[in-house]
Structure formats: structure tokens, C-alpha cells
Amino acid sequence: MSTSSLVLILVVVAVVLIAALVTGVVLTRRRRISLPQKEESPRSGGYQASSGFTLTPAAPEASDAEAVAAAEVVEPVEHPVADRTEVDGQPGVGDDASVPRDSVKRGFVEVDLPVEASEVEEIEPTAGRLERLRGKLSKSRNAFGTSLLGLLGAGDLDEDSWQDVEDTLLIADLGAALTTEIVDTLRSKIASSGVRTEAEAAALLRSVLVDALEPKMDRSLKALPHAGKPAVLLVVGVNGVGKTTTTGKLARVLVADGRTVLLGAADTFRAAAADQLETWGKRVGAETVRGPEGGDPASVAFEAVKRGMETGVSTVLVDTAGRLHTKKGLMDELGKVKRVVEKQAVVDEVLLVLDATTGQNGLTQARVFAEQVAITGIVLTKLDGTAKGGIVFQVQRELGVPVKLVGLGEGADHLAPFEPGAFVDALLG
Ligand SMILES: Nc1nc2c(ncn2[C@@H]2O[C@H](COP(=O)(O)OP(=O)(O)OP(=O)(O)O)[C@@H](O)[C@H]2O)c(=O)[nH]1
Numbered sequence: 340m341s342t343s344s345l346v347l348i349l350v351v352v353a354v355v356l357i358a359a360l361v362t363g364v365v366l367t368r369r370r371r372i373s374l375p376q377k378e379e380s381p382r383s384g385g386y387q388a389s390s391g392f393t394l395t396p397a398a399p400e401a402s403d404a405e406a407v408a409a410a411e412v413v414e415p416v417e418h419p420v421a422d423r424t425e426v427d428g429q430p431g432v433g434d435d436a437s438v439p440r441d442s443v444k445r446g447f448v449e450v451d452l453p454v455e456a457s458e459v460e461e462i463e464p465t466a467g468r469l470e471r472l473r474g475k476l477s478k479s480r481n482a483f484g485t486s487l488l489g490l491l492g493a494g495d496l497d498e499d500s501w502q503d504v505e506d507t508l509l510i511a512d513l514g515a516a517l518t519t520e521i522v523d524t525l526r527s528k529i530a531s532s533g534v535r536t537e538a539e540a541a542a543l544l545r546s547v548l549v550d551a552l553e554p555k556m557d558r559s560l561k562a563l564p565h566a567g568k569p570a571v572l573l574v575v576g577v578n579g580v581g582k583t584t585t586t587g588k589l590a591r592v593l594v595a596d597g598r599t600v601l602l603g604a605a606d607t608f609r610a611a612a613a614d615q616l617e618t619w620g621k622r623v624g625a626e627t628v629r630g631p632e633g634g635d636p637a638s639v640a641f642e643a644v645k646r647g648m649e650t651g652v653s654t655v656l657v658d659t660a661g662r663l664h665t666k667k668g669l670m671d672e673l674g675k676v677k678r679v680v681e682k683q684a685v686v687d688e689v690l691l692v693l694d695a696t697t698g699q700n701g702l703t704q705a706r707v708f709a710e711q712v713a714i715t716g717i718v719l720t721k722l723d724g725t726a727k728g729g730i731v732f733q734v735q736r737e738l739g740v741p742v743k744l745v746g747l748g749e750g751a752d753h754l755a756p757f758e759p760g761a762f763v764d765a766l767l768g
Contacts, residue, residue: 460622460751462595468755472723473765475747479728483511484767491525491544492537501526511729512698517736521551545763551732552759556741560716560756561687562593562654568684569601569647570654573640575673575712576692577704578661581720581746583612585692586658587619588746588754593654594623601650603643603657604629605636605676616658622751626650636660636672637679644684655684670711677712690743692718693734696725702734709738720746723753728766731757 486507490500501522508518524547534540562570574586583606590600602620604613604627613629620627628646630639640657647655659676660669680686691714693701708714717738719731722745735742742757 462591462623463752465592465595465756468752469745469747469758469761469765472747472753472755473761475723475753476728476762476765478724478726479511479722480766480768482726483507483728487544488537488541488767491529491534491540496529508729510727512727512733513729514702514733514736517551517732521547524550541767545767548732548763548766549759551736552762553735553741554759556735558716558741558743558757560743562589562598564653565685569644569652570687571644571647571657571680571684572654572688572690573657573659573677573680573686573712574690574692574718575659575708575714576661576718577669578609580661580692580694580697580701581718582606582661582692583615583619583658584749585690585718585720585744585746585754586616586656587622588751589744590619590623590625590656591751592754593656594625598653599651600625601643601647601652601655602627603640603647603655605640605643605657606660607632607634607636607639608660612658612660626652637675640676641679641683644680648684670707673708674711688715689713690716690718691740692720693730695719695722695727695730698727698730701730702737705734705738709740714738714740716741716743718742718744718746718754719757723747728762731762 487504490496490504490507493500496504504525505518505522508521509515513521525543528534528543528547529540532539532543534543560572562572564570572589574582574589576582586602590602593600600620600623602616602625604616606612606616607630610632613627613632617627617629619625626646628639628643630636630642636659640659643657644655657676657680659673677686677689689712691705691708693705695701697704705714705717717734717740719734719742722728722731731742731745745755745757745762747753747755
């Protein structure tokens with residue numbers, strides 16, 4: 340083969356190779372262009388992971404529906420142009436684009452962590468509670484204050500009107516004797532002083548009612564330690580009147596006042612009572628001493644006081660049983676609890692809890708309890724649920740024992756000290 344033939348063959352092969360190369364490149368480009376474009380995700384604001392997870396910013400408080408809505412409507416992030424360092428028109432890179440490079444970097448910051456997680460709650464201030472809770476007496480106010488003021492403010496009262504005044508007091512549970520006394524006082528004062536305006540009638544009514552509540556009675560709660568020992572308070576009453584609740588609320592009052600409290604769950608008759616009391620205790624950081632279900636209440640009370648002396652608390656509150664198989668059994672038990680506690684400390688208060696909604700029944704209970712133990716104070720609960728706030732007057736008069744506390748609701752801080760003036764003001768609106 341001549342040299343020229345060889346050159347010709349090489350040229351032909353080279354041309355064929357170049358043609359094949361060009362064709363391949365063109366085909367490859369065409370194939371790439373014809374690839375179907377990936378559909379844009381409808382949730383362009385979020386990041387759709389290939390496995391189907393949609394990651395959105397956490398919003399713990401948002402409901403699922405709100406979270407989905409938030410993922411679908413995402414506002415474009417505004418670029419903080421003012422912060423940009425590149426004033427020369429050069430693009431920034433990532434986050435650096437908006438953060439000056441010479442800005443002070445955040446170092447470690449010391450943060451005080453709570454020593455341990457605590458369930459102890461905030462307690463409402465105890466001062467002025469009756470004032471703040473006066474709205475809770477609205478039922479009694481409507482039935483009592485509003486109608487009495489309406490009658491007395493109407494000017495000269497005839498016999499029928501005086502009969503209405505008497506009926507109103509009786510319906511409000513003031514009792515026959517006290518009602519007669521109050522009506523007689525009102526009649527003679529109105530006759531002698533010649534009340535003419537509604538304001539004068541209101542002032543007169545207020546002073547007569549406050550007097551009937553014997554404002555000079557000592558209503559202080561004997562709950563402070565003495566002779567190096569804690570004060571001991573027994574909380575007594577029949578079942579369901581609100582003993583456990585009152586004990587818990589009282590613990591809060593004491594803790595809010597800076598005292599330390601220990602609770603004795605001597606209601607061993609009702610299984611849940613000790614649990615209920617313990618929960619109240621935990622809420623204020625107070626220890627609860629309890630015994631076995633059906634155990635001896637006097638022994639629990641004894642142990643509670645012993646423990647209270649050992650730990651040096653200011654006050655031991657003992658919640659007693661409200662129900663036993665017989666009334667005699669209950670009363671004997673109560674006497675025993677008191678005697679046993681007195682072996683090591685003085686019982687400073689025996690607080691009788693009465694449910695204001697039970698009216699005359701409460702009074703009967705009070706008499707039975709008073710025969711057994713020396714009651715030192717009355718707690719009238721559920722005054723928020725009754726129009727018969729007048730029971731306060733009667734129970735105090737009957738027993739000669741001051742109402743010291745009033746329960747005005749199921750809320751943990753719905754226990755108020757009883758103050759005759761503030762109470763009458765709340766009743767009269
Ligand atoms: N509305 C209202 N409810 C109250 C008040 N005091 C207590 N209660 C409710 O009365 C119910 C009975 O209260 P408890 O404290 O369990 O009564 P208890 O006397 O200890 O009952 P026993 O353990 O069965 O003897 C609960 O539902 C309380 O929330 C109050 O002042 N107002």
C-alpha cells in the first residue's frame with residue numbers, strides 16, 4: 340500500500356470518528372433536555388424529605404391543624420438588608436451575608452437553674468380575701484340584702500312590710516329568735532331616729548346586723564407554736580361538709596404567712612381522704628402523716644403531732660373522720676383523738692366545719708359536736724352555694740363560738756377569715 344493510500348485511509352477514519360463523536364454529544368444533550376422536569380412541591384415553604392416527612396418549625400402550643408396550616412402558608416423571610424456588610428455590591432455568603440463579621444460573638448452565658456423541679460404552688464395573698472371574694476356571696480346578697488334594703492328604704496313601713504322583713508330574715512336562715520330580736524331593734528331605731536332616706540336605712544341595717552354578729556368575739560386562729568411546740572388544730576365535722584378541703588386551704592393560708600405545716604390524715608375511714616390531704620400537702624410543700632386504711636385515727640393523730648414536734652413545724656393540722664358506723668362511734672373516736680393528742684401537746688383549736696347549704700341540719704350537727712368536744716371556732720363552708728348566708732348569725736349565737744373562717748368556693752384559695760363588717764357589706768352589696 341502506497342503512502343498516499345495510507346494517509347487517505349487515516350483521514351477517512353478520523354472523519355468517521357469525529358462525526359460519531361459529534362453525533363453522540365448531540366444525542367446526549369437532547370436526552371438530557373428531554374428529561375421530565377421534577378414537579379415543584381406544593382409545600383414549597385417547607386422541606387419535603389424524600390421519604391415523605393414534612394419538617395416544619397416546632398410549635399408546641401399549636402394544634403395539629405394549626406401546624407399544618409403553618410406549614411402551608413410560610414411567609415418569605417425578610418432579608419435584613421440594613422445589616423449587610425457587603426456595601427460594594429458583592430454577594431454575601433449564607434448567614435455571613437447578614438451578620439457583620441466583626442460583631443461581638445456570643446459566649447457562654449451562666450443561667451441559674453432551679454435546684455429541683457417543684458410542684459409547690461403560688462398562693463393568693465391572704466389579706467383582704469373576704470373583700471375579694473365578696474362576689475361569691477351574690478346568692479345571699481340577692482335574697483337578703485337586696486330585698487331588705489328594698490323594704491326598709493321604701494319609707495314608712497306598715498305591718499305587712501315588717502312581716503316581709505321578718506320573712507326575709509327567716510328565709511335567710513337567721514332563726515326565729517334572732518329574727519325577732521333584729522326586727523325589734525330595727526323598729527325601735529327607725530322610730531327613734533326617723534330614717535328617711537335609703538342611705539340612712541342601709542346604714543342602720545348595717546349597724547344592727549354587724550352588732551348581731553358580735554364583732555368583739557375573738558376570731559384569731561390559734562395556729563402559732565408556743566412553748567417550743569407546734570400549735571395543734573383539729574378539724575372536725577360530719578362527712579362531706581368540706582373538712583379535708585378546709586384543712587388543705589388552711590395549710591395554704593399558713594404557708595403563705597411563712598409558717599411550716601404538717602398534716603395528719605386521721606380520717607382513716609374514707610380511703611381517698613388521706614390521698615386527698617396528701618395532695619393538698621404536696622401543693623404547699625407540707626408533709627402528711629397517714630396511717631393504714633381503717634387504722635386507729637387517734638394513733639395517726641398522735642404520730643402526726645410527734646412528727647411535727649420532731650421536725651419543728653409551726654402547726655400540725657389534723658383532719659378527722661366525718662363518718663363512722665354510728666354517731667356514738669364517731670363522737671367517742673373524736674374524744675379519743677383529742678385525749679391522745681393531749682398526751683404530748685396542747686390542742687389549740689377544735690374547728691367545727693359546717694356546710695352552710697344544709698341550714699338547720701348544720702345547727703343540729705353543731706350541737707352534737709359541741710357536747711362532745713369543746714369547739715373553739717366554726718368554719719362555715721359552701722357559702723358561695725347558698726342564699727342562706729344568715730346561718731352565720733344563728734350558728735354563732737347558738738353555740739356562743741365565733742365563726743372564724745368561711746369557705747367561698749372550691750378554689751384552693753377560696754377560704755377567708757370571717758370579718759362581721761366585711762361580711763355584712765358583702766351581703767348588702
Ligand atoms: N362550693 C364549695 N364547695 C366546697 C367548699 N368547701 C368544700 N367544698 C367541696 O365539698 C366537697 C366535700 O369536701 P371534702 O373536703 O371532701 O369533705 P369532707 O368533710 O372531708 O368529707 P369526708 O372526708 O367524706 O368526711 C368537695 O367537693 C369540696 O370541693 C366551699 O367553700 N364551697
